Amino acid sequence: MSLPDKDxxxxxxxxxxxxxxxxxxxxxxxxxxxxLLNAGMAFGFxxxxxxxLEIQAFHDLCPExxxxxxxxxxxxxxxxxxxxxxxxxxxALPTGAIxxxxxxxxxxxxxxxxxxLGCFLFGNGGDGWEGHLRYYVGFLLLAVAGPAIMNSSLSxxxxxxxxxxxxxxxLVGCFDASSAVFVFLAHLVRSGVTFSAALSGYAAxxxxxxxxxxxxxxxxxxxxxxLAQETCDAAxxxxxxxxxxxxxxxxxxxPVRQQxxxxxxxxxxxxxxxxxxxxxxxxxxxxxxxxxxxxESALKLTQTFAIMLPVGGLVYTPVIGPLVDTIGPTLGFAVxxxxxxxxxxxxxxxxxxxxxxxxxxxxxxxxxVRPLFYTLGASFVGQVFGFxxxxxxxxxxxxxxxxxxxxxxxxxxxxxxxxxEVANGVLTVAQATTAALPLCILVLWRRPDSQETDAxxxxxxxxxxxxxxxxxxxxxxxxxxxL
Numbered sequence: 001m002s003l004p005d006k007d008x009x010x011x012x013x014x015x016x017x018x019x020x021x022x023x024x025x026x027x028x029x030x031x032x033x034x035x036l037l038n039a040g041m042a043f044g045f046x047x048x049x050x051x052x053l054e055i056q057a058f059h060d061l062c063p064e065x066x067x068x069x070x071x072x073x074x075x076x077x078x079x080x081x082x083x084x085x086x087x088x089x090x091x092a093l094p095t096g097a098i099x100x101x102x103x104x105x106x107x108x109x110x111x112x113x114x115x116x117l118g119c120f121l122f123g124n125g126g127d128g129w130e131g132h133l134r135y136y137v138g139f140l141l142l143a144v145a146g147p148a149i150m151n152s153s154l155s156x157x158x159x160x161x162x163x164x165x166x167x168x169x170x171l172v173g174c175f176d177a178s179s180a181v182f183v184f185l186a187h188l189v190r191s192g193v194t195f196s197a198a199l200s201g202y203a204a205x206x207x208x209x210x211x212x213x214x215x216x217x218x219x220x221x222x223x224x225x226x227l228a229q230e231t232c233d234a235a236x237x238x239x240x241x242x243x244x245x246x247x248x249x250x251x252x253x254x255p256v257r258q259q260x261x262x263x264x265x266x267x268x269x270x271x272x273x274x275x276x277x278x279x280x281x282x283x284x285x286x287x288x289x290x291x292x293x294x295x296e297s298a299l300k301l302t303q304t305f306a307i308m309l310p311v312g313g314l315v316y317t318p319v320i321g322p323l324v325d326t327i328g329p330t331l332g333f334a335v336x337x338x339x340x341x342x343x344x345x346x347x348x349x350x351x352x353x354x355x356x357x358x359x360x361x362x363x364x365x366x367x368x369v370r371p372l373f374y375t376l377g378a379s380f381v382g383q384v385f386g387f388x389x390x391x392x393x394x395x396x397x398x399x400x401x402x403x404x405x406x407x408x409x410x411x412x413x414x415x416x417x418x419x420x421e422v423a424n425g426v427l428t429v430a431q432a433t434t435a436a437l438p439l440c441i442l443v444l445w446r447r448p449d450s451q452e453t454d455a456x457x458x459x460x461x462x463x464x465x466x467x468x469x470x471x472x473x474x475x476x477x478x479x480x481x482x483l
Contacts, residue, residue: 023216024159028167030212031153034108036174037181037205038115039150042088042143044182045081046286047306050299051186052077055195057135060127071416074288080136081284082409084143089276089402095148096395104152105217111148112210116203118142123199138199149209150175151394154378155221155387165325168382169317169375176313176371183306221387252386259385259393263440268380271333271434272397273404275373278340278427281408282366283309288412289420290359293351301356305363312367319368320375329380334438336376337431339369344428351421 019027052058053069058077062070099107118141125135150171157167181202188198251259259265282289286305291298324332346362349355381394415423 019159027216027218028156028159028170030209030216031156032170032174034112034209034213035150035153035171036178038112038178038209039146039175040178041115041119041146041181042081042084042139042179043176043283044179044306044310046283046302046309047179047186048182049077049287050302051189051195055189057125058132075412076132078284078412079409080139082280082406082412083136084140085280085284085408086402086405087140088143088147089398089400089405091144092147092151092398092402093392093395095151096391096393098391099148099152099221099395100389100391103219104155104221105213105219108149108152108213108217109210111145111152112206112213114145115142115149116206116210118145119199119203119206123196123203146178147175149213151391152213152217154382155223155390157382158222158387163321165323165375165379166317166321168379169321169324169371172375172378173313173317173320173371175374177310179313180307180310183310186306221390223387251384252388256389256392259389260396264384265393265397267437267440268377269397269400271437272377273401274430274434275336275340276401277404277407277411278431279366279370279373280405281411281423281427284408285412285415285420288415289347292420294354297356301359304360305366308360308363308367309370312364313371316368316371320372323372324375324379329376329383330438330441332372332376332379334435334442336369336372337435337438339365339372340431341428343369344424344431347424 053073058073059066059069061072061076095107095111098110118138120138121134122138122142125131125138153171154168157164157171160167185198185202189195251262251264254262287298287302290301323335327335343362343365346358346365350358350362377397378394381397382390385393411423411426414426
């Protein structure tokens with residue numbers, strides 16, 4: 001990638017449609033690196049968990065004189081992860097509203113600064129309520145603010161319209177791979193660097209991300225119609241705003257209130273909430289689940305899982321991008337459904353047989369499930385509801401998912417009292433119901449009649465308005481129906 005010339009230095013001040021190819025590459029590259037180094041650190045919890053036990057985080061909650069980890073300590077650490085990952089998603093609504101109002105540049109700069117502060121506080125936690133508070137607040141800040149960096153950059157896939165799925169998969173894959181940050185920091189601590197020095201030093205990385213976002217990123221989200229003018233006329237591009245794989249009602253140009261009342265939104269809420277609970281539960285309890293099978297091999301398997309999870313985010317990107325581009329998120333959710341059930345079957349096989357190969361295969365499938373899940377969610381919302389309301393719609397979606405994730409700790413208590421077989425059984429049954437999203441879209445809404453579409457668009461606009469012209473043009477191209 002060549003450096004920008006004198007004119008390109010000021011590209012950010014020009015309309016996005018006038019940006020040069022090299023400047024667009026710079027924006028996408030800084031976004032990819034920002035996601036890789038900051039966005040999903042909290043999900044490397046399984047890697048940092050043994051280190052937290054080694055440095056005796058929350059060990060003052062154990063009975064006096066105890067030298068080994070106790071249940072109160074592990075529950076405090078699990079609680080820290082549960083609260084942070086739940087609020088991470090709940091915070092997506094206000095950060096999404098900020099993104100819609102202030103744009104990617106200001107939003108990403110602000111949340112990167114908060115991520116830096118979170119790293120510093122988390123690294124300086126300790127005993128007593130003040131030390132516990134620094135652990136909780138620090139972990140909460142890096143968990144909540146980090147993903148907002150990715151959310152701020154998802155519209156950048158529109159900078160290269162023919163590679164939207166690939167760029168979205170790259171951003172999500174790097175978000176997934178950023179859990180390797182804790183793998184790296186855990187290695188530093190075990191090599192002799194103090195926990196405080198490792199986290200405090202890493203706090204400089206989000207500061208660099210904030211500087212890059214402020215220098216290069218656009219002030220407004222990148223919308224498809226703006227860039228599509230380069231390759232087609234405005235009427236055709238606007239009419240094609242709904243993706244070709246979508247067979248439901250035309251939702252992109254509806255007001256956000258009507259989008260949030262649609263059946264499609266509530267179906268994706270159900271799917272996202274249940275899947276996120278399943279994913280976060282295994283990440284939070286991987287070590288405990290594997291220990292229940294074989295305590296001697298649990299640490300080695302957990303360390304392997306902690307490495308495979310971020311590596312999968314990168315390795316599977318060339319698979320996920322073309323998959324989403326080819327079949328669309330609807331069939332993609334059906335593939336996700338099959339993959340998660342495959343993971344549960346492999347995990348169950350390991351529990352019954354203790355064959356290590358089954359555990360490694362389960363990890364490999366899980367490492368695909370997670371980035372595919374986040375790619376499908378972002379792609380579905382962006383393409384079905386549009387990027388004009390992406391922050392609010394995606395934010396509310398992940399807010400509901402975050403509230404659902406509060407059940408992770410009660411599920412942990414259920415597993416502690418009745419075994420992980422019961423907890424995983426509950427999650428498998430719940431996950432089976434997420435087949436409703438692809439089934440409803442593929443079977444019930446293959447081609448909505450114009451009467452249903454007219455009802456959806458009632459009161460939205462007339463053919464004399466911009467929105468009405470879009471609807472009129474879409475109908476003329478589809479035999480009187482909005483596809």
